[in-house]
Amino acid sequence: CQQHWSLFLIVIAWGITEVVRYAFYFCNLLGSVPYPIFWLRYSLFMVLYPMGISGELLQALVAMGAHWKVANPLWYRMCLIILLLYVPGSPGMIGNMWGNRKRSFKKRNTGKEEPQGVVWPKTKSGDRSSMATNRNILAAAAAVGPGAMEAAARITEEKKWRFAYKKHVLDHVTQSLQSPDACLAMA
Secondary structure, three states: OOOOOHHHHHHHHHHHHHHHHHHHHHHHHHOOOOHHHHHHHHHOHHHHHHHHHHHHHHHHHHHOOHHHHHHOHHHHHHHHHHHHHHHHHHHHHHHHHHHHHHHHHHHHHOOOOOOOOOOOOOOOOOOOOOHHHHHHHHHHHHHOOOOHHHHHHHHHOOOOHHHHHHHHHHHHHHHHOOOHHHHHHHO
16 A cells, blocks of 8 residues: 555645645634635645545555455455445535635625624624623613612622513513603613
């Protein structure tokens, strides 16, 4: 196997793939990936995958030589299974890379535009969730109502706000219905 030329196909394909991949990762850690490295990362597979797969298949065929049929039939059968796995596996791997390429190019080509109109403030994680804002608004309104600071404390201390906010909204409405002044204060 080691003297067969198909080994060079594997080494070249894997070597180029890894050099480009780790250059991409390194640049990504620095914060910006130059377009040539980005393009190579998501385009070289079109040449390197068929080249590497061909080398691997040829190496398996060479390893299955007539000697192994007699000397080690288990090894022969394992090589046969590996060859058969390439039939459904190779198109799957290449299809996966086409999908990755499409998503990555689309993501790179879409600029990060700031949203327009009413925009929720960014949270610590960088998203624009309305959950914290809504909780704070409801707590501030509850603090000036009949329930005062106790109602506000119950709202701010709620651990599962996403699933338990309904009871606090209902409590808020109940308190605001106690008097016209409470309703105006909590609005």
